[in-house]
Amino acid sequence: MAGLVSPSGLSNDLTLLDKIDSESVVDILDKRFQTGSPYTYIGEVVVSINPYRQLNIYGNDVINEYRAREMWEKQPHIFALAESVSPNNQGKNACVIITGESGSGKTEASKIVMKYLAAVSSQDDKAEIERVRDILLRTNVILESFGNARTGRNDNSSRFGKYMDISFDFKGTPNGGNIHSYLLEKSRVVQRSAGERNFHSFYQLLAGANDQLLTSLSLKRSISGYRYTKGDDTQAMKVGSGPGTDDRKLFKDVEMAMKNVGFQDHEIKSIWRLMSAILHLGNVNFHDDGDSAAIREGNESDLARVAKLLDVDVEAVKDALTSRTVSAGGDIISAKHSAEKAEHGRDGFAKAIYERLFSFIVGKINSKIQVEKRHTDCVIGVLDIYGFEVLGINSFEQLCINYANEMLQQLFIQLVLKQQQEEYIRENISWVDVKYHNNQPICDLVEGRRGMLALLEDAAGGGLGKATDDGLLETLDSQFKANKFYTSRRNEPQDKTLEHGHQFRIRHYAGDVTYSINGFIDKSKDLVFQDFKRLLFGSKQPAISSMWKDGAQAKSIVTKRPPAAGTLFKQSMQELIKNLSSKEPFYIRCIKPNEIKSPQRFDTNRVAHQVAYLGLVENIRVRKAGFAVRQPYDRFLQRYKLICKETWPNHRLGSDKKAVEVLCKSMKIKKDEDVAYGNTKLFIRSAKTLNLLEARRDVKIIDVIIFLQKHWRRTLAQIRFKKMRALMTIIEYYRKYKLRKYISDLEKKFRNVRQMPDKGKSITWGAPPKSILSTVDYFKLVFRRWCAHFVISRLPKEEHEGVKMRAAILDAYVGSGRQGWQGGEWKTDYIKTNPEFNMAVSTLRTKEKEGLGKLLFAAEGIKLSSKAKGTPRALLITDKFVLKMDSTKKYKVMDKKPVSETIKSVSVFNEPSSKSVVLHCEGRNDLVMAFSTGNPVELTAILRYKLNVEKINVQSRIPITVEKKSSSLTREASIDQSASFQKRGNDVSVLD
Ligand SMILES: Nc1ncnc2c1ncn2[C@@H]1O[C@H](COP(=O)(O)OP(=O)(O)OP(=O)(O)O)[C@@H](O)[C@H]1O
Structure with missing residues (x-):
């Protein structure tokens, strides 16, 4: 029963559970976690529980088992889902949406999907195809270096959302792709929580760069020497000793991957320059000199290094850090910063450099794998995006992340329902409406026309008048006073869990999250002063300059304020949702079993919480509403035809549908009550029916095995017999040949025997074939007699008798000594x-x-x-x-x-x-x-x-x-x- 239960007897599809509730789902996940079989289905959705241990289920042998198989035929696996989306299977645009909280295994899942797609895509050995396949697989190393970091929850946490489109040509060969990154957590460049690390790339550079490169970048091999890498956990932060990482080795891998992808040497050099400039920039401090900021004494050398690495004028760097050019009424004036503002500006500059560097890297990869649309037959998207996040302090980033999850959950429900509804219509099955949690009001609260992001946009642009975080909160409170998904202390004074003046709470589908308003406006403005842009546009390094094209404007031009970060994020999310909606979606829902990365510990409450906010129980109900299982008639017959004599081994009932009807009738499965017959599929209402079929199949399969064995044995015997007969014929022919040859050789040897002086006595007879030994003996006798005849014929007649008598006793006397x-x-x-x-x-x-x-x-x-x-x-x-x-x-x-x-x-x-x-x-x-x-x-x-x-x-x-x-x-x-x-x-x- 490979399709329904695991070897340890667990349901492979959660829709087959008799009792659908959170406890039953958690219980199954617990057992799967303990038995090292991390995947379960809800229909076509894969639920994955992070095993936190290496399992031997991802090898090429396992990939081969899943090739050209339906999902339910084998044990649940991401490979089965990847097979469903692979162009070989459906040839339609599809996307795999991987969600789950940090550390639940999303990135690993996306790699497993990619591995499968690369392995099964048509093996064309053209160099170009190899190149694209190679780049697609290598991008992970680069993106993980620059976009991942160690957090409290995951040693290799993706600090950005990633959506990768892989294009396939008509043969199913990957010929290109495109990567979108979302909301890189750039604040990590300048600060992070205790015990966490900056992006891996910084540590890899410091640990892995050789001395020559380090010297050229004016770097010391010391993490504690730089404000942006210095950590509170010295052991974990030592160069090259980050837990679970080998920074030194990874640096080489990243450098190699960049070269393989096609980064030019000067571009790679520029990347190291920018990384080093950020590190040195972090060490530049300011003090107030009168009412303006000045570089702190002793930090000039750091500043000089920054200028050298960015290849810009040192004075220009100093100016950009300590003042800001303002164009007012045609006049250009320089407004001095305070020390605090300068530090703020410095950090903003560092974040911006890193963010643009990251975009540059993604863009570079894209330029190497982009493919013309006309060469593309189908596109498969893989979305690995941050899961729902609830931290100690939740800020603007968490709002964006949780909003993205709301959108994806809404899309999920819509698509699953929509898909199901469409299927029912297509199959001509009556549709049962299912109630489900609707996220739309929360999505509207965040992204609506007068939603939170719109208000933030106003606040960032000064449109609200009071462009302070407090003022913003006040506006939100009054705007969403009547919204049941929003609350704050002002709106609910009796709720003492909320702090007055700087906290608000959103009732997300995954649970309540309390946000702190502090820093919202700044983060939303995401301001990089025009002076910085101009500065880096002027860099003599072409790669650096190309990242800052918006710095080309003249000082006198008043720049239009760019949209706030929230607005940009909303736009990119909407685009993403549009893109995903245009494809057939497949889901992997990742679940984290515990907080301590343990391969044994299963934290029931944590998992129950994830099951709830991923809406798994709801998902099962939606899937089960009406019919738990559906199978195309041909596939159904393939599995169950053996249980009915009219369908085994092949039916003659006109159509597969008719054959399935006959089969179900023979099993007393009732139409409408137990199953419904669609146009191309059979819809099975409950697991009971499926279990009945499976039980019957289990019994019948033994008969089939015996039948097959019998036939196979007979076939084997026939084959053996035929071989033997052939062998005998060969032997017979060979013997005949040898015989004929011996006789014909003899015949040749004796042809002129009469003319020979010794009448052929000197002729050697050779070894005769065994079968004519006695015949040849007889021939020899005849020959001897023939020879004797010659001897005798020469004697007088009266002596003949004597000679014959002598011949008669030959045997007795030859060799007798007489x-x-x-x-x-x-x-x-x-x-x-x-x-x-x-x-x-x-x-x-x-x-x-x-x-x-x-x-x-x-x-x-x-x-x-x-x-x-x-x-x-x-x-x-x-x-x-x-x-x-x-x-x-x-x-x-x-x-x-x-x-x-x-x-x-x-x-x-x-x-x-x-x-x-x-x-x-x-x-x-x-x-x-x-x-x-x-x-x-x-x-x-x-x-x-x-x-x-x-x-x-x-x-x-x-x-x-x-x-x-x-x-x-x-x-x-x-x-x-x-x-x-x-x-x-x-x-x-x-x-x-
Ligand atoms: N299938 C798996 N087999 C073994 N270990 C796994 C598997 N999936 C995840 N892990 C372990 O869990 C860790 C976290 O996984 P991963 O980085 O994929 O999580 P994530 O959901 O992408 O996290 P984030 O959102 O923080 O990026 C991995 O580094 C690995 O140790």
């Missing part, structure tokens, strides 16, 4: 060499009824029998039988077994010359023979090639089973060519 196994002649049968054996076999053939089968192998030797004896035997193998014959008994058949049941595997020794062979027979004794005729390798080949006995063992120790006993057969070379067996422990050795 070199030369494939060589030699294979005779198949060795009978022919022995006629007796041959005869016996022929006889056998004829005798055997079922047929002996085709003779495959026949050989003689000795057979291992029990006790390791070698018995002469002949071995006959046909494709059907295995026969053992006794070669000592005319080849009598000893044993005859079908060949398939008999031999399971065959073993030979891995030594080339061995003639022994072991036929392993399943379930029977192994047949171990050492041949005298017959080749054991040939026998293994016949067994595998012709009788499918696959297993051929070629080893050095052959496990045997003879006479049902298992042992091992080893081989030893025979010395005499004849074979024999020898017992070796449990094992047997054949000597062959």
Whole structure:
């Protein structure tokens, strides 16, 4: 519920409070102050309570959160208001009016607005735009130096009102601006209350100027050395040690800012000259010499310094300070001052120099940022003006300040009501009239045709006859006798709180203020003798001279008295109000939580007082009258459409208004009673309805989150799946490519293989892709066979069989150690060499009824029998039988077994010359023979090639089973060519 309550559960908009009274508002402000969330809304008005501590809520990350957001969407913040006024958002002229008492945070608020506007304005990096943006941000440093001072209430109090217009071009880029200053508190130059300081600029100059500059200005680095900077609080007044300030550093910042803004060196120098001249001027004292004033002894050097710094003649300065030129009936005479009057004149001169210097600085800044109207698309004004002021003694300045606040409050009520009324008319909603405090009678009392300022003007011009403060009070008393907002002791003798003869009281909207009439006429006249004007117009410093153009008149010309200060102030206020009224206003109402700048202390009474005089409760009531909240239909839908199935996720109801009606109906929100449907906005009467919507939204949002999560997960899975599929396709294509490449490379390598002398045996095959390893093995086999074919085809046909047989046992013998196994002649049968054996076999053939089968192998030797004896035997193998014959008994058949049941595997020794062979027979004794005729390798080949006995063992120790006993057969070379067996422990050795 970002829009309605803060994370700590506080109402974000005071109109949403159930109970609208001062206590509830103060209570919310207290909680906001304590929780470090200083902003609250009343509709579009931001109420700000000074946190008096640095909060981490002004960074660029936070700025980004507020971009392109409606005010109510995020937590209350000045950024939200700045976003509303920013040209990107509305493109209309607007103004931000910041009010509140001294120290409530107005200047800080204006800086926050500026920071936001600068950050979000279109980021065009043209040098000119950068320059203007830079100047607008840097002006603060300069204006704060010359216009701010430490007061009892604020260490950095603005002692002038400031209105800054920032112009934006059609792209929303700041391209210029204009600053207006109001009522600089120039009296501060010559006097101030205990513990307060003069304007920062004086201390910054004394602390920050380098020795060379100080010497050129004839200054000492000493605050106590000058009447106008000397204070009663020596610790606080030490150079560079003002609380909360670093004068030395700030001097550099100000100098740099002036240079960046475009002040020329001679202008900056003139500014330091004028500041120094003021300091020296304050040290010039007078005494009465007869009936006229004379410079006090010892002060001539100060006077000389003043003259030098102002670049005028020293005698002329002396004359201007001690006398006055009067033109009467064409004669020009010099009227001498008394010492008192001269001192008065000196202070007036110092104030005037500073005031004109300040105006010069503001004018200079303006000249650097002014922009032609035709290049301006919209203007945003920021007004940071002194708040309502009630001091121990309230004088003319307080009257002006409080009058300005009356005007602004009147404007506020008018504009808020007017805006609301206009909105109701525009939206076609019936209008409810609201009673509110009307400040107009008080404004009239001050500024009316026969109001206080008009009477002051008369008094200042001598029009009232008695141009004394007492006389003025008498006139005011009689003029406003019947005015219920004015009172004095004369008009209400029973009111003992008012002092007779010099106090009057005005009932301001913010509370009663008692003013002292003393000094009113002088301050109102604000007289600077023409002699001073002429003196400084004559300065050889062009910048100084340019500040005093009205000193150009000849002495003989009788100058028309300028309007009184009050009248000028009234005019500038009226102009300001006119300017503000022409723009869409936005308000920041600043509140000061305590008097001691504490980040913890919340002074309930003080805050209640401010809440009252800022008219916040009234403001809430006005805003709430009729409808507490209004929201454009599209925005409303954006937030709440999820709570109604007809509107979620998108409606098809023709218009947003219709969709909102359906949504409200589904929530049983009653038309007219709870809400009203305007042309473009929904008007919600009370917080109850909004809370209902928000509560429903909170419930629904969980469903939406689950729904979104579900979809998002599905989307993620789809994305992953697609990626995987793509990956597989890539892999598949790559594999195919690798395969094709391998095969095509092979094909290229083997293309001319027939013509190669070695028929391609030297070709390297390369590592094949894994998937075709077995295929390539097969290819290799085919290739080998193809090669073999060539070898074989060159041999006579009858040898083919032998070669094939040799090839068949290749795997068993390669690397076996039985070199030369494939060589030699294979005779198949060795009978022919022995006629007796041959005869016996022929006889056998004829005798055997079922047929002996085709003779495959026949050989003689000795057979291992029990006790390791070698018995002469002949071995006959046909494709059907295995026969053992006794070669000592005319080849009598000893044993005859079908060949398939008999031999399971065959073993030979891995030594080339061995003639022994072991036929392993399943379930029977192994047949171990050492041949005298017959080749054991040939026998293994016949067994595998012709009788499918696959297993051929070629080893050095052959496990045997003879006479049902298992042992091992080893081989030893025979010395005499004849074979024999020898017992070796449990094992047997054949000597062959
Ligand atoms: N948003 C803020 N965050 C932190 N401190 C603040 C904030 N606003 C104001 N302050 C503190 O309060 C002091 C006074 O604020 P600021 O000068 O803006 O008051 P002001 O209303 O302009 O006073 P004046 O009318 O005297 O010029 C600041 O110097 C600063 O210490």
